[in-house]
Amino acid sequence: MNRLLIALVSVAAGTLAAPAASAFTITSTGTYSMASNATHAWGAPHFDDDVATSESQFGAVDQLNSVWWLQYDTDAISLPRGRYSISFRIKPLVPVYGYGACDLSTSVTLNGGTISTVFPATSQALGWVDTSPLVFDVGDDEAPFTVFFGNIDSGVEKTDYWFDSFTIKQVAPLIISATDVPHVHGSPYWLDDVVSTESAFGVIDQLIDDPLGPLTWLEYYQPVTLPAGTYRASMRFRKINGLAGGTDLITWCTGLSNSFAAVTPLTSQPVGQWVESNPSIFTLTSETTFYVEFGDFNTGHGKYDYEFDRLTIAPVDASHVTLSLNRQPIIGAPFDLNFLAPGAPGKISFVGYALGHAPGLPLGDGRVFPLEFDVLFQLSLSPANGLFVNSIQYINADGSLPLAPTVNLPYSPMLADLEIYACGAVIDLNAPGYLVGKSTQLELNLLP
Numbered sequence: 001m002n003r004l005l006i007a008l009v010s011v012a013a014g015t016l017a018a019p020a021a022s023a024f025t026i027t028s029t030g031t032y033s034m035a036s037n038a039t040h041a042w043g044a045p046h047f048d049d050d051v052a053t054s055e056s057q058f059g060a061v062d063q064l065n066s067v068w069w070l071q072y073d074t075d076a077i078s079l080p081r082g083r084y085s086i087s088f089r090i091k092p093l094v095p096v097y098g099y100g101a102c103d104l105s106t107s108v109t110l111n112g113g114t115i116s117t118v119f120p121a122t123s124q125a126l127g128w129v130d131t132s133p134l135v136f137d138v139g140d141d142e143a144p145f146t147v148f149f150g151n152i153d154s155g156v157e158k159t160d161y162w163f164d165s166f167t168i169k170q171v172a173p174l175i176i177s178a179t180d181v182p183h184v185h186g187s188p189y190w191l192d193d194v195v196s197t198e199s200a201f202g203v204i205d206q207l208i209d210d211p212l213g214p215l216t217w218l219e220y221y222q223p224v225t226l227p228a229g230t231y232r233a234s235m236r237f238r239k240i241n242g243l244a245g246g247t248d249l250i251t252w253c254t255g256l257s258n259s260f261a262a263v264t265p266l267t268s269q270p271v272g273q274w275v276e277s278n279p280s281i282f283t284l285t286s287e288t289t290f291y292v293e294f295g296d297f298n299t300g301h302g303k304y305d306y307e308f309d310r311l312t313i314a315p316v317d318a319s320h321v322t323l324s325l326n327r328q329p330i331i332g333a334p335f336d337l338n339f340l341a342p343g344a345p346g347k348i349s350f351v352g353y354a355l356g357h358a359p360g361l362p363l364g365d366g367r368v369f370p371l372e373f374d375v376l377f378q379l380s381l382s383p384a385n386g387l388f389v390n391s392i393q394y395i396n397a398d399g400s401l402p403l404a405p406t407v408n409l410p411y412s413p414m415l416a417d418l419e420i421y422a423c424g425a426v427i428d429l430n431a432p433g434y435l436v437g438k439s440t441q442l443e444l445n446l447l448p
Contacts, residue, residue, distance in 0.1 A: 024037065024075045024076075025075065025076045025077070025078050025144060026074070026075050026076065026077045026078070026079075026168070027078050027079065028079070029079075029084070029168045029169055029170050030167070030168060031057070031165050031166070031167045031168075032074070032075075032165060032166055032167075032168070033056075033058040033060070033164075033165055034061070034062055034072065034088070034163045034164060034165055034166060035049060035050050035058065035060050035061060035062050035163075036058065037074060037075045037166075038072045038073065038074045038075065038149070038166065039072065039073055039075075040062065040070075040071060040072045040073075040150075040163075041067075041069055041070075041071040042067050042069065045065060046064070046065055046066060046067040047062055047063065047064055047065065047067070048062070048063040048065065049062050049063075050062070051063045051162070053162075055091075055128070055162075055164075056164045056165065057165070058164070058165065061091075061162045061163060061164045062162070062163045063161070063162055063163075064158060064159065064160065064161040064162075064163065065159065065160070066157060066158070066159045066160075067157070067158055067159075068154045068156075068157055068158070069152050069154055070102070070104075070150040070151045070152065070158045071148065071149075071150040071152055072148070072149040072150050072163070073146045073147070073148055073149075074146050074147045074149075074166065075146070076144040076145070076146055077144060077145055077146065077147065077168070078142070078144040078145075079138045079142075079168075080138070081138055081139055081140045081142075081440055081442070081443075082137075082138055082170050082173070082174070082440075083135065083136070083137050083138075083170070083171050083172065083173060083320070083440075084135070084136055084137075084138060084168055084169065084170050084171060085133035085134065085135045085136075085168070085169050085171050085227065086106065086108075086133065086134050086136070086147055086166055086167065086168050086169075087106075087130045087131050087132070087133040087134070087166065087167055088104075088106065088130070088131045088149055088163070088165070088166045089128060089129075089130055089131075089163075089164040089165045089166070089167070090104070090124070090128070090129060090130075090131065090161055090162065090163055090164065091127060091128045091129070091161065091162035091164065092124045092125075092126060092127075092129075092160065092161055093126075093160035093161060093162065094126075094159065094160045101121040101124055101160075102121055102151045102153075102156050102158045103118050103119065103120050103121050103151060104118070104119045104121075104124075104131060104149065104150065104151055105117070105118050105119075105148070105149070105150065105151060106118075106119070106131060106132075106134040106147060106148065106149050107134070107147070107148045108134065108136050108145060108146075108147045108148070109145065110136060110137070110138070110139075110142065110145055111139070111142075111357065111358055111359060111360045111368045111370045111441075113360070113366060113367055113368035114366070115134065115136055116134070117132050117133070117134045118132070119131035119132045128164070130167075131149075133169075133227065134147070135171060137439075137440040138440060139357060139370055139421075139423075139440035139441035139442070139443075140357075140421070140440070140441055140442055140443030141357065141419070141421075141441070141443050143358070147166075149166070169225070171226060171227060172226055172229075172231055172313045172314055172315045173312065173313060173314040173315065173320070173322040173340075174224065174311075174312070174313040174314075175310055175311075175312050175322070175324050176222060176310060176311045176312075176313075177199070177201040177203065177309075177310055178204060178205045178220070178235070178236075178237075178308035178309055178310055178311060179192055179193050179201065179203050179204065179205055181220045181221070181222045181311050182220070182221055182222070183205070183218075183219060183220045183221070183295075184217055184218075184219040184221075184295075185215060185217065188208075188210045188212070189207060189208065189210050189214070189215040189304075190205060190206070190207060190208070190215075191205070191206040191208055192205055193205075194206050194307075196307075197327060197328045197330060198274070198307075198309070198327050199309045199310070199327060199328070200310075200324060200325035200326065200327060200328060201309070201310065202328060204307050204308060204309050205307070205308040206306070206307050206308075207303060207304055207305070207306040207307075207308070208304055208305070209241075209245060209304035209305055210304070213302065214245060214302025214303060214304045215302060215303050215304065216297075216298075216299040216300075216301070216302055216303070217295075217297045217299060218247070218249075218295035218296050218297065218303045218306075219293060219294075219295040219297055220235070220293060220294040220295055220308070220311070221254070221291045221292075221293045222291060222292045222293070222311055223289065223290075223291055224289070224290065224291070224292055224313060225287065225288070225289040226284055226287065226288060226313075227284070227286075227287045228284050228285055228286050228287065229283070229284060229315055229316075229317070230281070230282070230283045230284075230315070230316040230317070231281070231282055231283075231284070231313055231314065231315055231316060232279035232280065232281045232282075232313070232314055232316055232342050232399075233251055233253070233279060233280045233282075233292045233311065233312070233313045233314075234251060234276045234277045234278070234279040234280070234311075234312055235249075235251060235276075235277045235294045235308060235309075235310070235311050235312075236274055236275070236276050236277075236308075236309040236310045236311075236312070236326075236338075237249070237274070237275065237277065237306060237307060237308045237309060238269075238272065238273055238274045238275060238306070238307050238309075239266075239269045239270075239271050239272075239305065239306055240271065240272060240305050240306065240307060241271075241305040242271060242305070243266065243271060244304075244305070245302060245303055245304035245305045245306075246266045246269060246303070246305075246306075247266060247296045247298070247301065247303050248263050248264065248265045248266055248296060249263070249264045249269075249277060249294065249295060249296055250262065250263050250264075250294070250295065250296060251264070251277050251278065251279060251280040251292070251293070251294050252280055252292075252293050252294075253280060253282055253290055253291065253292055253293070254290060254291040254293055255288075255289070255290030255291055256282060256284075256288070256290050258282070260280045260281060260282040261280060262277070262278040262279055262280045262281070263278060264277040264278045274309065274326065276312075276338070276400070277294065279342075279398070280292070281316065281342075292311065292313060294311065310324075312324070312338075312340070314340050314342065314399075315342075315343070316342040316343045316399075317342075317343045317437070318341070318343035318344040318347075318426060318436050318437050319343070319436065319437040320341075320343070320437050320438075320439070321339065321340070321341045321349075321424040321425060321426055321437050321438055321439040322338075322339075322340040322341070322424075322439060323337060323338070323339055323340075323351070323422060323423065323424035323439035323440075323442050324337065324338045324442070325337055325338070325442070325444070326338050326404065328447055329407065329409070329444045329445065329446050329447060330409075330446075330447045330448075331409045331410075331411055331412065331415045331416060331446050331447065331448060332409065332410065332411030332412075333409070334406050334407065334408050334409070335406070335407055335409075336404035336405060336406040336407070337351065337404065337405045337406075337407075337422065337424075337442075338404065339351060339400070339401050339404075339405055339424050340399050340400060341395055341399045341424075341426050341437065342398060342399030343399065343437075344395050344399065344426040344428075344436060344437065345395055345396065345397045345398070345399060346394065346395060346397075347394070347395050347426050347427060347428050347436060348392065348393070348394060348395070348426070348427040348428070348429070349392065349393050349394070349395050349401055349424065349425070349426060349427070350380075350391060350392050350424070350425045350426075350427055351380065351388070351390075351391045351392075351405040351422060351423070351424050351425075352369075352371050352377050352380045352381070352391070352422065352423050352424075352425070353371070353376045353377060353379070353380045353388050353391075353407070353420055353421065353422050353444075354371035354372045354373075354374050354376050354377040354420065354421050355372065355374050355375075355376055355419075355420055355421070356371075356372040356374065356421065357370045357371055357372065357421045357423075357441040358370070358372075360372070361373050361377075363433055363435060364433070365432070365433050367433070367435065369423065369425070369435070369438060370421075370423055370438075370440065370441040371421055371422075371423050371441065376388075376420060386408065387407070387408055387409075388405070388406075388407060388408075389403075389405070389406040389407075389408060390403040390404060390405045390406055391405055395426070405422075405424075407444070409446065413448065415446050416446060416447070416448035417445065417446065417447075417448070418445075418446045419443055419444065419445050419446070420443075420444050420446070421441045421442065421443055421444065422441070422442045422444060423438060423439055423440070423441050423442065424438065424439040425437065425438045425439070426438070
């Protein structure tokens, strides 16, 4: 009888402790103890739990002695919409090629699709090491999920590890309300958290013309930590009340070897219209902490009469689409979305809509498009449907679209508080499966 069968029989007999569900739910990024916030199959003598050590920030680790079926499951995770990474901190106690070392997998299943990454034994030097991060997307209204970690190849015995912790980080795309981005100076130049339906967040920052003199140093600064990759950063804003008080506005980075500055000249700021600043595009060769900044600190002239909505930091990656609302979805008024795929110029964009997102639409290659194939989705496939406009277009050189995808909702009290979902995709008719990249599902909660 092979070891896999032994393991399965043990589960049926109750001798293999299946990871137990925990009442604790992880709802934020951070570092969590494997001894406290994850459960493993098997118990003593295969594991010694809560081994005290000063080498862990939690004061204790799990020690693996010997097991054929190594399986950890984290506590349930429920996070806001976004892209995240998770990695595990481990300490092999035997040499890389010694008896007991093994490849370790991390995997997660969301909306019916499973993604995984493997941290090979050859990368496990003696001493503490972080596993290769698994990057995953969480959409709106996502059910809580767990992350698997281990190796269940029953033909390989695993021995001699310390398991300490796992870390969840949010990675790009980051869509941050301007009201949450720190800025230099405050009142009386600034009105913060001004209620506005012109923002998907429902609030904006206003830079006003103070009677005692205008602001001369305009600076937003957002600290970020991002893994290696190429990114773009931009601010959505608009000039109001004429050109007086206007200035060229710059997006740049501080803390990198280059500022990667990009200027949005005053001539590209039509009064009363929301615009996306020209993006700062930068490449990181390793995980880096730095600042993304926006503004103008030329003190030679004053700045006033501006409104600021959001800061967007997106990966320049054909496999990912950033989809966000440009304003609150109010019934009886058109509202549009911002589609961004800077790694896919010239390819076809598609924005689909549906009443539900789970279990989604299987694509036949292990991937799932996170929308249901219902009447709304079928409508969005028709370019002339009149309700979902500009749903299919070619992508501009900078990753934006020629026309904003727009929803024309008729006024009806019955639509109030209805939830529909949207998802953006990049289509390449020459690529296997046609789908190159997609966004997470975006919940549109229709407001009366």
